[in-house]
Amino acid sequence: MRREKMRFYFVGIAIILFSITIVFRLVQIQTDPVFHEISEKVGNQATYKPKDFEAVRGNIYDRWGNLLAGNNEVYEIGVNLNQITESNKNEIVNFISSLTGLNRDFVRTRVEIPYQPEPLKENYAVFSTIYRNATEKMVEEISMAQETNRALYPITWNGRLERTYPDHRLGANVLGFYSSVGFFGVEGFYDNILSTVETSTFISMNPYDVMEIPDIPHGASVILTIDREIQARMEEILDRSIKNSGSSSGTVIVMDPETGEILAMATTPRANLNQPSEQILAEYPTLNVDGYDIQTPFNRAIMQTYEPGSVFKVFTLAAALDSGAVTPETEFLDTGVVNIGGMTIYNWDYGAWGYQDMTGCMQHSLNVCLVWMAQQTTTKTFYEYLSSFNIDRKTNIDMDGEASFPFLSPSNPTPFGSDPNAPRWYEGMIGPHSFGQGVSVTPIRMITSIAAIANDGRMMAPHIQKAVVQDGRIRYYNPKIVSTPIKPETAHTITEMLAVSLEKEASDALVEGYRLAGKTGTAEIPSRQGYVAGQTNASFVGWGPVDDPKFIVYIWLEKPQSSIWSSVVVSPVFSEIVENLVILMDIPPDKIRMEMASSQ
Template structure:
């Protein structure tokens, strides 16, 4: 049955009040927890964001605010020549830094607030501007090259703490700036930081080999190739700082020493490098060479490069400056050409994108100057390729001797041309050399003879030696930008073989040619060339040392000896006679290569000495001696355009200079000894008969002026240095020498003719250049004292002789 629920006992009022309070408390606690949690979660997220997500960012900011981190530059390593002379070095310079933000912070707002805390903004800003003006006015006075407008604009960058106002400030200027900073109390926002600057004490000497350093580090040459070794590792000084950016020396500090760069000691010799550059420039000036040239000097026994010279040249201390006259002409010409191209391109653009004429001119000039700088920075000895011409015949000779397809007893007939494969190939001597031995064919640089030698070798064997001598691969020299030549590959046709046999229609680099030629004359060994001899640390400890690297043996020692003997006769009897230097046995080969460009011929000479034991090999080349008229075989200087007539004399002089410097003893032939300088004996006061005996002992002749038996005066005076074989003038009786005489013009005369003309005027001749003992074809090319000048009687005039050498490049055309 249904049971009625009994009513609960009625609670008293106090009990109900307590329950109500507990309910409110519980609800309050729940609400507080909910709201507290709601507030804490964003804080937790933000804390996570700061501590975890953006930890590195905030840590960096904290370090920036609390620590001062200053980089300490490492000293860049020096570059030294083989004798330890410094070619490149670094010295301390300074950068001028401005902190615009700190300048503003240096003006305290509290000084410009009234009692109620209100800021007088006009007075506050005026003080900031005053400090700015002090800096701008002072720096512009100390450094006139500073752009005032740009400096004022940098002052406005109030969020910046690092504005570089000037770099590479020399110590003298830095001293004045320090005095200014101290006097005006600006060190809080204007200061100097140490840096380094690269100096090249010898200026343009070996500039393309050394390269230079710009803001990014080593650029070009060894400076770029060995950048990682030279640059070193910067150090750091980390110290605490105040909120006002003042260093706290007694707080946290950490010093990390800089590691200086390594030093490079080169195989280059500064003296030999200087000789090479002078010889190259002398020829460029003498022969009116339009496109510069190059000169390479190497030790053929090891591959050590002793000198590398390229023209046009530059000074790495001011590497952007273009000083070569021909390059400056190119800039002017190229600017006009580029401007026309840019103008045409500009006209095709929408009107709103078109540049003004002034802007186009500026762009054109910038491009032209950029191309000119690239040209002057280029090391032509490793980067440029050229047709070697007849200098390559030495390699063909060695290959043919090694294979036994020719011998010293072989003879060749040259009618002045060679017909092959439907082509007629002319010799440099159009009338032909006629019947000749192998040595004579090399001396005459006879193209038909070498075409025949090439045919005897055959295309396959020819190409094998072409590869073996390194003509298809880079040498591996430790310099940037090395190229390799372009050739026909193994698919040589019969005409390809014919023209390749005398060094045309393929390209090699000068360094390839020198290393290959060295293998011909050094015993048959192909060495890898190199320019860095050793790497040392700042304390002089050797880190790395290079030595000669044998790549392969190409021909035998016997073959090399036979080739050397034949190549020596090129200078003693043949087309290289203008390289002759009394007392030294020089061998070599001339070369002249016409290019596919009209009027462009590269004339060269490869010489080595001593011929029986080569210690030095020289390649001298001139690019485009100016023709007297279009198509002329003669230059504007009047000299026949060929390697034998132009490059050989300069190379011969250079070889003699180098051997003298190296202390190689001269060995004179009987004829040379007779012509060497002797000291005139005292014959005044002697009878003519006694004087004649004394003069004969010195290999001197005499002639008399006046009458009598006793010599009353002599020209030249006793103890004067004159060439052997000279004629001394003996004055008899009342006859007396004139104090001065006029120098005759002997240019174009033979040796004997020039000697007689000078002696007739009471002067003496010192001959140089082509051997005067070989033939009457040797002619005076220049004289040390200009014709018509008045000089003291007895003066020795140096006369440069040369022999006409028709070793010009061959031309060939298709027979129709």
């Protein structure tokens, strides 16, 4: 009996010790941080699923705060599959089909996706998306219907942000577009600040749980230098000019020469930015140009180089005057022809214009005289001035996709390599270069460089951003001087000469009440076989008012059919643009401004 009691006693002690060990181990495990981490992960996998929340992309505004690009909330309508039953299935299918216009059979396939309760299976699904891009009105209709019909409770919706452009095509080439990332223009260049890092959290798999939405980060907003009203008017004038002249495309840029701000930049074509990206890009087809497949540029103003022709002559004049090689009164006997480097160069009309001063040479746009100007300047000095105007490099404007083309010069004679058949610089090239032939530049390069003449010889960095707004703080762009290629007095002299040449010519570019300076440019179009007969690029650059320039305008019409001459097809366009600018920019006529200034 005693031995039996001892046995029970030892067994009891053993059980107690074992129990204590188990309890101790359980406590140890539950207080172990590694266990907690594993437990949380497993728990999340079992009852939650990860969900990413896309950051809110920043808005884009014009200089006056008009919204150019923003975000609209759209909705995805679907069903919670774990709430679908045989008794409510048909009613749900009929309701969604009626609401959205979707085929009933399609809706049924989305409603009948098998619901798997095991959370770790790959085909596990709770929410089944049926209709994307639903409106707020549709969501309201669902809510109202669910108030009176419990069978529709499985229908639910998720909101998401969609990039939207309120003006559709307005400023399309400036803005670019957004499709997961920014493409072209402002959307492309400023993609890294418009967007920010997305956030994520775990959401309950239980449809009845209330989900707590985390704070969603916002990207910065960008305020542009663009004036929406000026942009719209420039696009309207450009489109009409292309139609009237039969041109294949066109470009207009309006800049403030004092700051480098782009007030408007209109090109063709311009896509509806609210389309899917594939449809946007389809509006810029690949074309066969001179045997090459070339994508239509999204923005010709910055992405397409071309030979500008006689508008380039302002640089030759600037170099000759600033270096002291000529004065405005210097006379030149124009014979209508010159031979240089094995080339014979004629005036545009093959005529001889006799004695001309330098203003007359610009007024009549005499190629032979411009070759002589460049020679008087000397080859070395001429190309140094072109380099100081940055003709041989990009402007680095804050837009995506700026193009450039190698510039043949004494400092860069073989930009295409050592191939003996590749173009290379030689002494005679100063001839065609002096009047803008054999030089390929973008419109943004041309207006930026010529704007130095309208701004006392100071070249400003062109820019499209006026300010950035982030976290309630606004940071303004500070205008930057890129270079000072000529002296202020030279700039004033050129402006006066080009104003006089327009007035003497009784040009169609003139606007009553305002003195303007300007230069036409009619350029032949090069091909692999030489210059194409009967096809030209017609350009015009002009600025004003002459005494205090507030704007500079660059116009390019490609392959006009009504006339090949810039003075015929582009000069009137400049006049119409200025007539609109002086109203939109509130610039009084010269006489009134002078009277106001003298009375102060």
